[in-house]
Every structure is written in C-alpha cells, then in structure tokens.
Amino acid sequence: MASKRTLNAKNLEALGAAALAELLIEVSGGNAVIQRRLRLALAAAEGVDGAVQEVRKRLTAIDRASTFVDSARRKALVADLEAQLQAIIGPIAAGDPRQACDLLLRFLELSEGVLARCTDTTGAVIGVFERGAEQLGPLAQAAQLEPETLAQDAAELLAENTYEQFDALVPALKDALGDWGLKLLGSYCRQHGAHDGNTHLLQIAVARGDVDGYLAQFTAEDLRWRDIAATVAQHLLTSGRAEQALEILDEATEDAAGFEDSQWHDSRIAVLEALNRQVEAQEMRWQWFSRTLSIPHLRDYLKRLEDFEDVEAEERALQVAEQHPISLLGLHFLVEWPALALAARHVLAHEDEWEGDAYAIHSAAAERLSKDYPLAATLLLRPMVFFALWMGRAKRYRYAAEQLRSCEQLAARIDDWQVHPDHSAYVERLYDIYGAKWGFWKLVER
Known part of the structure; x- marks a missing residue:
C-alpha cells in the first residue's frame, strides 16, 4: 500500500480544496507558465467561451513576442504551447468544435514565427506543432468544416512550411477533405507556387488514389535516378501496377549513394516477387548479399530454398x-x-588491416569474441587504443584506457601469442611511442 505521503491524486485530494488552493498559489509564485495554466483552468471552469477567450489572448501574446528563446527557456515555451494545444483539442473541442478548429488554425499559424525565434535542437518545439497538425483533420470533421474552407486554410499553412512542421498535414486531412477537397487543395497549392515533384502535391495524389496524377509529378529526368525510381515503383506496386513499376526501375540508370541503391534493389525484388518471377528475385538477393553482405537479404534468400x-x-x-x-x-x-x-580466423588472417577507426564494429566484435577467442579480441582492441593516441583524441582516452585494461584481462587466457607481442611487451612499446600522453596513462593507472 502506498504511503499517505506519496504524491498522487488521491492523497492530495485528502488535503481539501482550501489547502490545495493555498499550495497552488505558493508554487505558482514567480512561475509564469504555471500561472497561465491556472488561469486557463479557471477560465475553462466558467465554460467554453471563457476558455476560448483565454487561449485566444495567449496566442496573440505568443504571436507578438520577439524575444529569442534559447535552450534554457525552451522547456517553458514547450509547456506553454502544449497547454494551449491541450485546451483547444480538449475542453474547447468537446464544447464547441468549430471554435476549437478556428483556434487550432490560429495556433498552427504561429509556428513559423515561434520556430524562427527559438533554438530547437531537440525537436520539442516543432513536435508540438506537428501534433497540432495531426489533430486538424479530426477536429475539422467534428466541426463539419466545409472542404472548400479547409482546403484554403490548409494551403496557406503549407505555403508557410519552412521548418517542415506541416509535412504530415495532407495525410491527416485526407478524410476531412474528401476527394473534392483534396483536388481543391492541389489547385490552391499550385497557386501558392507549388510545382511538379512538390512533396505536398505528391501526398495529395496519393491521398486521392490518383496514380496517374502521382506519376505526372515526375519528369523523365527525375526517373533516371534510382532512388526516385524506387519510391515511385513502390507506389505503383501498392497500386497494382507491377509491370509498370518494373519498367520504371529498369529505365533508371543513375546511382545515388548506398542507401538509395539498396532501396532500388529492394523495390525491384518486391516487384519481381509480385510478378511471380521468384528465380530472378532470388538471383538479385544473392547478388546484393555478395556485394554488401546484407544479413536481411541473405536470410530472405535462405528461407526460400x-x-x-x-x-x-x-x-x-x-x-x-x-x-x-x-x-x-x-x-x-x-x-x-x-x-x-x-x-576469429578472419581477424588473424587480416591482422594488419585493423586500423581502429571503426569503433562500433571493433568494439562489438571484440566483445563477442572475448569469451572463446581472446587473441582475436585483443587484436581488435589494440588498434582502437593506438588510434586514439595517434590521433590525440583526448575525449577518447577514457575508452582507450578501458580497452587496454580489457587487453590485460584477456592476456591471462592467451597461451599462444603466435607472432604477436604479449601484453607487457605491447604496453612497453605503446609507452615508448606515446609516453608523453600523460592524460591517457593517468587514466590507465586508475
């Protein structure tokens, strides 16, 4: 059973309204965010109109503000924005969806100005506006907002999308707009300067199920690139146009960086499977594995044998x-x-090739090999120590010291060092070269 001193709603209720009111007054002193939340709660208690008035007043104040919000003040800004959003989609929406919809649009319109005057390295501020955009569709439906009006409002938001805060707006509005509203939104977006290949026009075509309209957004030059062709082919495949998807994939000749190339291979494999050309799909899986050693592709290949x-x-x-x-x-x-x-055999066979700069692979491999193959693990740890000292990366000295201690522990289980120096000889050589790196050796002594 929880203690009566545990901070939970039940225990606080037992204090009584008067005591809680005094505590709230005390803790809100000097805290503008809490004070605003309390005023909002009081306004909501009066009814929807009171809450609407309070939120509208606060949104106007936020819009007029010009002070830059640094990382230290960001938490308070996020709390303030979140409080306004929750009031809009909560009690106000429950009492008057149309007024809530108007307020939510006003809230979203603030995003450009707010994001321009704050540092948002964590994505917390933009996250509030993204969540607000996701709520616009359901709220517009509850408010029975006309598709024409909603399309115009949405187009204006999309025209002010510098920080990509509204990238998920079109999918969120799909049901509220309907086909006619989506078509209008596309027209309005073009009036605001959207052009072929624009993300939002593509989203509108997808939402409408307009495959030809989706394809029309891409030029022949666009489709020469394998990453673009892969995305288009995947959409065509979803729409039941596998043959056309294969044509687009095979006509793409320009390779982008590795990730996109993988996407093209995966799309082509999926298309071949859809066309019941399993033998060719298997050949592609094996070829891609042989080139990249991709474990997912090998597993897919093996399970079909x-x-x-x-x-x-x-x-x-x-x-x-x-x-x-x-x-x-x-x-x-x-x-x-x-x-x-x-x-382990691979490590020994390529002992001169481990340079220690691939920390993630070296560390994971050394950890897995340390139990049964201590020499192989040691040959992966040593280069990481050497690399940190050679590069003079003081921030990595702590890790290098831990790796050297791991080598010392592994040494007790190595009977045959083969052609490699034992641990004492290695440390002596390391000290001869990098003895001046006193910061590192001090960490080793600890």
Whole structure:
C-alpha cells in the first residue's frame, strides 16, 4: 500500500480544496507558465467561451513576442504551447468544435514565427506543432468544416512550411477533405507556387488514389535516378501496377549513394516477387548479399530454398564473407551472423588491416569474441587504443584506457601469442611511442 505521503491524486485530494488552493498559489509564485495554466483552468471552469477567450489572448501574446528563446527557456515555451494545444483539442473541442478548429488554425499559424525565434535542437518545439497538425483533420470533421474552407486554410499553412512542421498535414486531412477537397487543395497549392515533384502535391495524389496524377509529378529526368525510381515503383506496386513499376526501375540508370541503391534493389525484388518471377528475385538477393553482405537479404534468400539447400547456401555465403574485398565488412557479417570461429580466423588472417577507426564494429566484435577467442579480441582492441593516441583524441582516452585494461584481462587466457607481442611487451612499446600522453596513462593507472 502506498504511503499517505506519496504524491498522487488521491492523497492530495485528502488535503481539501482550501489547502490545495493555498499550495497552488505558493508554487505558482514567480512561475509564469504555471500561472497561465491556472488561469486557463479557471477560465475553462466558467465554460467554453471563457476558455476560448483565454487561449485566444495567449496566442496573440505568443504571436507578438520577439524575444529569442534559447535552450534554457525552451522547456517553458514547450509547456506553454502544449497547454494551449491541450485546451483547444480538449475542453474547447468537446464544447464547441468549430471554435476549437478556428483556434487550432490560429495556433498552427504561429509556428513559423515561434520556430524562427527559438533554438530547437531537440525537436520539442516543432513536435508540438506537428501534433497540432495531426489533430486538424479530426477536429475539422467534428466541426463539419466545409472542404472548400479547409482546403484554403490548409494551403496557406503549407505555403508557410519552412521548418517542415506541416509535412504530415495532407495525410491527416485526407478524410476531412474528401476527394473534392483534396483536388481543391492541389489547385490552391499550385497557386501558392507549388510545382511538379512538390512533396505536398505528391501526398495529395496519393491521398486521392490518383496514380496517374502521382506519376505526372515526375519528369523523365527525375526517373533516371534510382532512388526516385524506387519510391515511385513502390507506389505503383501498392497500386497494382507491377509491370509498370518494373519498367520504371529498369529505365533508371543513375546511382545515388548506398542507401538509395539498396532501396532500388529492394523495390525491384518486391516487384519481381509480385510478378511471380521468384528465380530472378532470388538471383538479385544473392547478388546484393555478395556485394554488401546484407544479413536481411541473405536470410530472405535462405528461407526460400528447398530443404537442405539452405545449408549448402549458408556455407557458400560464409565463404563469400571471408573472401570479401572489404575485410571490415566481412568481420561485421561473421560476428553478427554469428560464425564466431570464422570471425576469429578472419581477424588473424587480416591482422594488419585493423586500423581502429571503426569503433562500433571493433568494439562489438571484440566483445563477442572475448569469451572463446581472446587473441582475436585483443587484436581488435589494440588498434582502437593506438588510434586514439595517434590521433590525440583526448575525449577518447577514457575508452582507450578501458580497452587496454580489457587487453590485460584477456592476456591471462592467451597461451599462444603466435607472432604477436604479449601484453607487457605491447604496453612497453605503446609507452615508448606515446609516453608523453600523460592524460591517457593517468587514466590507465586508475
């Protein structure tokens, strides 16, 4: 049973209204945010009109403010904005949806000015406006707002979307606008300067189920790029146009950076599957795995093989990983698959290639190998220590000292150092080279 001193609603109710009122007055002294929330609560208690008046007054004050909000003041700003939003979509919406809808539009209109005068590295401020935009559709439906009016209001918001705070507005308004309203919104957006390929015009086409309208947003030049072609093909596939999706994918010739290239392969595999061309889809999975050592692609490949064929294919995949031209990629795959014995052998076979700058892969591999393969783990930890000292990265000295201590612990379980210096010899050599890095050695001594 909770103590009677525990801060919860039940225990506080027992204090009585008078005592709570005195406490609220006391804790709100000098705290403008709490004072505004209390005034809002009092206004709401009078009825919807009182709450509307209080929120409208506060939104006007926020709009007129010009003081820059730094990180120290951001929390108070977010609390203030959140309080206004909750009042709008809560008690005001319950009592008068149309007035709530008007206030929410006014609230969203403030976003450009507010975001321009604050630092929002955490995304907390923009998050309040994004949540508000998500509520506009349901609130407009409750208010029975005419599609023409809503489309015009939405277009004006989208025209002021510098911080991408309204990127999810069109999907949120799909049901409230209906097909006619969405069509009007597209027309209004073009009047505000939106052009072909504009994110919002694409969203409108998707929301309307207008596949041809969606395609019309892309030029032939756009579709030459594999990342764009992959996105378009995925939409066509969802719309039941697999053949057309394949044509667009195959006509795309320009490669972007790795992520987009992967997206193109995944889209083409999905299209081939939809066309019942499983053999070609399997070939693409294997080719992409052989190039990237992608575990998801290999797993998808193996699970589609007949019984016992998957065992042979897995062995072949492990050989591909061991022989991959990028040794670090091979190590990552062998550790994550996992095939730790092969990973340890891989480490020893490429002992001169571990440079220590790939911290994430080295650390994860060393941790996994440390139990049964201490020498391999050591050969991955040492380069990270050396790299931190060579680069003079003082911020990494603490991690390097921990890695050197791990090497010392592993040394007790290594019987055969092969051609490598034992731990004492390695530390002595390290000190000869970097003995002047006193900050590091001080951490090691601790």
